[in-house]
């Protein structure tokens with residue numbers, strides 16, 4: 001038998017070693033789990049190579065009659081435990097290595113909360129704010145057609161992510177269904193209710209962030225009713241998480257998005273801020289907070305910090321200045337491994353993305369099950385099941401961290417990678 005290289009960071013040739021970005025972070029996280037996998041580490045290389053990568057050209061006609069070409073991606077990182085699952089991101093900075101990392105984090109996340117899914121992710125390199133509604137619809141439909149060869153209700157199920165929402169999911173579902181010749185509601189999750197969407201899906205990621213935050217606060221002896229909160233990103237995840245913490249008595253003292261950074265030690269009114277963002281699209285111009293410099297956000301005196309925007313926000317540069325007692329990662333990949341180490345040294349607890357933001361995909365799973373059975377559940381039932389899954393998964397990961405004396409991130413990777421590689425081993429190599 002030819003031997004397989006087990007060298008750390010063996011890179012596929014399509015990646016430029018100097019431009020690894022988030023994929024490089026993911027590889028370091030995988031390396032940290034290797035010593036805890038026993039004989040399963042034989043399969044570890046599997047996790048360092050996405051199973052399937054698709055890059056597509058997405059040409060559309062713009063409103064002014066010209067033609068524009070955009071780059072689209074869908075990466076299926078691993079399907080050992082079930083179909084690929086993960087969102088689609090529209091952002092001007094999307095790259096292949098970013099989508100690769102996001103797809104890998106989906107594999108880990110889905111296994112961490114024990115959903116019967118592998119991991120996948122997609123994206124288009126476009127700033128959707130520059131598109132009209134018609135252009136947005138055309139780019140979504142063309143992209144869906146192009147990735148239609150690898151997605152499907154039992155193959156790979158997209159969902160919302162940064163800058164995609166229910167409306168985009170409705171177009172994706174319709175495009176796939178028209179091409180197939182029959183309505184396939186289960187091909188995407190995060191759909192509008194009228195098209196087989198699930199109650200509670202929109203709030204699910206934020207609710208999951210709150211649920212694990214509550215459980216961790218208990219361990220730390222931190223009273224949420226007295227806690228001060230700082231949130232980066234005020235979209236689907238950050239705004240809902242902030243709302244739930246504030247409903248539990250916490251104060252939102254700082255918030256940051258692409259437009260501004262607002263600070264108010266007396267607490268910002270979350271409902272009013274949500275209404276402001278709904279009408280203007282961003283937090284800038286909200287009257288009741290003081291506008292501070294973006295870098296100052298990380299130095300704000302608070303108890304709980306929730307990065308809920310993009311990757312690589314907490315770095316060596318700002319980690320030494322963070323004053324929170326815990327960081328709950330609503331975003332995917334917001335903390336670099338170097339920053340992780342600094343926070344650990346400073347005894348700031350980090351609840352990693354692959355655990356903290358799993359609430360969204362958990363209710364996506366419920367949506368997919370409901371679509372398959374054409375039987376829909378009440379919101380109470382969905383929220384109760386979500387909270388149960390998040391609490392149990394968090395307790396298991398907390399215990400694993402205690403047993404091995406590792407961070408919650410490495411503990412989550414231990415639990416998840418063990419599950420993925422067990423499935424991999426049981427299935428065996430074929431053909």
Ligand code: GLU
Nearest residue numbers: 086087159160161361364
């Ligand atoms: N985009 C979300 C995430 O990063 C949800 C994915 C899904 O529901 O499939 O977890």
